[in-house]
Amino acid sequence: MRKLTIEHLNQIIHECMGEPNIVTEDGLDNTFPELGCDSLAILQVEARLTQDFGVPIQELMFQKMTPRLALAYVNDNAANNDYIHMGV
Template identity: 40%
Template sequence: MPELTLDDLRRILRAAGGEDDPATLDGDILDATFADLGYDSLAMLEMVSRIEREFGTSIPDELVPDMPTPRTAIGLINSRLRAAA
């Protein structure tokens, strides 16, 4: 069963292109808000779209506000992946 890791999320966020400085995603970012990391709602929707394609799962747009931090995003996405397995 696939699982989204923090490294996966960092790679996807960099590809989604919210923050200009890739070093912003280094270190302990699990509890930083995506807004503090430089990702706006458009970048978040791009992140979700990339995760859907890569992991073969559906994440409704209305769940995006329920993912304010990388920790909550990873938890929510992995719970959807487990439920779909």
């Protein structure tokens, strides 16, 4: 199972909005808009997380999410998706 890490999240954000390494240990509890992500970047990051991990995230939920919550949400739900896809 693939796991979303801070590094991977930063890579996705960098590809979507051109800003490198906006998610740091100190910023894990700030919302994505507080970190500088505008609504277009948020839509693009959501789409990439859904594409890469099969975990849909609603825009309104993601705008209020922190990187810490996003990491937990994606990893928990990706694990559940793997479990379902394995037919267990």
